[in-house]
Amino acid sequence: MNLQEYIESGIIESYVMGLATESERAEFERLCILHPELIAARKKFEEKLEGYASENAVTPPPEVKAKVLDAVRTITLEAPQNPAGDPGRPAGLPKLVAAASIVLFIAMAFLYYQTRQENRDLTGVNDRLKETLDTTRNILKTIVGEQKEVVGNPNVTVVNMVGTQAAPRSSANVYWDSARSAVYLVVKNMPELPSDQQYQLWALIDNKPTDLGVFDATGNKVILKMKNTRKAQAFAITIEKKGGSSSPTLQKMQSIGRMMHTQ
Amino acid sequence: MLALKERNDQAFSFFYDHYAGALYSIIKQIVPDNPELANDVLQEVFINIWRKIDSYDQSKGRLFTWMLNIARNASIDLLRSKSYQNSQKNQELPDNVYRGAANQAILQNVDSIGLKKMLEKLRPEHRVLVELAYFKGFTHEEIAEMVAIPLGTVKTRIRNALLQLREYLK
Numbered sequence: 322m323n324l325q326e327y328i329e330s331g332i333i334e335s336y337v338m339g340l341a342t343e344s345e346r347a348e349f350e351r352l353c354i355l356h357p358e359l360i361a362a363r364k365k366f367e368e369k370l371e372g373y374a375s376e377n378a379v380t381p382p383p384e385v386k387a388k389v390l391d392a393v394r395t396i397t398l399e400a401p402q403n404p405a406g407d408p409g410r411p412a413g414l415p416k417l418v419a420a421a422s423i424v425l426f427i428a429m430a431f432l433y434y435q436t437r438q439e440n441r442d443l444t445g446v447n448d449r450l451k452e453t454l455d456t457t458r459n460i461l462k463t464i465v466g467e468q469k470e471v472v473g474n475p476n477v478t479v480v481n482m483v484g485t486q487a488a489p490r491s492s493a494n495v496y497w498d499s500a501r502s503a504v505y506l507v508v509k510n511m512p513e514l515p516s517d518q519q520y521q522l523w524a525l526i527d528n529k530p531t532d533l534g535v536f537d538a539t540g541n542k543v544i545l546k547m548k549n550t551r552k553a554q555a556f557a558i559t560i561e562k563k564g565g566s567s568s569p570t571l572q573k574m575q576s577i578g579r580m581m582h583t584q
Numbered sequence: 585m586l587a588l589k590e591r592n593d594q595a596f597s598f599f600y601d602h603y604a605g606a607l608y609s610i611i612k613q614i615v616p617d618n619p620e621l622a623n624d625v626l627q628e629v630f631i632n633i634w635r636k637i638d639s640y641d642q643s644k645g646r647l648f649t650w651m652l653n654i655a656r657n658a659s660i661d662l663l664r665s666k667s668y669q670n671s672q673k674n675q676e677l678p679d680n681v682y683r684g685a686a687n688q689a690i691l692q693n694v695d696s697i698g699l700k701k702m703l704e705k706l707r708p709e710h711r712v713l714v715e716l717a718y719f720k721g722f723t724h725e726e727i728a729e730m731v732a733i734p735l736g737t738v739k740t741r742i743r744n745a746l747l748q749l750r751e752y753l754k
Contacts, residue, residue: 329747330743331742331743331744331746331747332743334743334746334747334749334750335742335743335746337645337649338653338718338746339653339656339657339718340717340718340742340746342724350644353643363645364646366750366753367645367646367648367649368646369750369753369754370648370649370652370753371606371646371648371649371652372753373698373699373702373753374606374609374610374648374652374698374699375605375606377606377609377697377698377699377701378604378605378606378608378609379605379608379609379612379697379698380604380605380608381604381605381608381623381626382623384623385604385608385623385626385627386597386600386601386604388627389600389626389627389630389631390593390596390597390600392627392631393593393596393630393631393634394593396631396634396635
């Protein structure tokens with residue numbers, strides 16, 4: 322068949338304008354699949370027709386639009402997504418589905434909110450636990466570090482401080498690192514003092530007391546770093562006013578310890 | 585188009601504004617003498633478009649073509665309806681419907697609009713055939729009987745008339 326002759330036979334116009342017979346329509350549609358130029362020619366005529374119809378439009382009375390929109394709304398409410406000709410679904414079902422999805426949505430939203438709240442709470446608890454763990458770990462690390470430095474150090478001499486007659490149960494250990502002149506104090510048992518008083522550690526060098534710093538009986542540190550001294554024949558602890566004194570109040574001597582090996 | 589398929593109210597309103605005039609025009613060309621009925625047809629056409637939009641097949645033609653044919657068919661259905669026939673009874677002899685329609689088709693050219701106005705440019709023997717086929721909705725066989733010319737000639741003349749109309753559309 323000559324395609325150009327077919328196009329010029331008027332088939333396109335009768336097809337578009339709805340004047341072709343059923344068999345002519347079927348043939349045209351079949352040929353359109355094979356010949357894209359047929360589709361192009363059809364579209365060209367359709368566009369012309371539409372353009373002409375638009376140019377010659379007649380404005381309908383406005384009340385028709387109102388009626389149409391009303392009717393369309395009613396249809397939409399009656400049977401949403403149910404075009405005529407389709408096998409009818411029960412009109413109540415979509416409504417039920419819609420209602421169910423709203424309920425489900427609300428339930429999900431609530432669950433989501435609740436879960437998020439719980440999650441936030443748990444995260445908070447978790448954060449606090451982690452902080453505690455970090456603090457504890459740091460304390461332990463410090464202690465282990467100090468222990469290694471003080472107890473495990475071969476240069477350190479341990480001086481056992483024993484209670485005096487004034488305070489027979491007082492006891493503490495002084496760790497003296499002779500290589501670095503560092504002095505550490507481990508309080509084993511010292512009675513708690515009024516808040517205006519503190520203990521003071523002294524080094525006795527050639528029988529003269531040298532201040533090595535003040536400390537409290539209570540404290541969260543196991544090992545107290547005191548002031549350095551390069552020499553000491555003995556150590557003594559006295560009770561002094563808060564902040565310490567320049568010379569020891571000997572009648573308040575709590576404990577004293579002598580070096581095993583004097584230098 | 586997508587909004588229309590999803591049956592969006594507002595989109596449909598725009599859609600109506602865009603196409604109502606062109607479709608109303610074709611309805612008025614087919615039902616020229618009864619504005620009330622033409623309004624009813626337009627309303628029915630848009631409701632049908634809304635209902636049947638899922639059955640529109642893009643591969644078979646433009647949306648406007650589809651709608652234009654819905655409007656034309658609805659208008660012709662009205663012409664064929666008993667109530668319309670009864671309302672027109674006094675104007676036609678019931679035992680000579682065909683010839684009556686043919687005569688009317690030839691005579692009717694006052695206040696023509698749209699395509700119908702364009703028909704006036706055609707030769708009368710062509711014009712009457714297009715009038716009967718397109719605006720009255722008669723089949724080629726019916727027309728052949730009405731105007732007493734062979735079916736093949738009816739078909740050829742109508743096709744030629746449409747091709748001529750196509751040229752005028754430019």
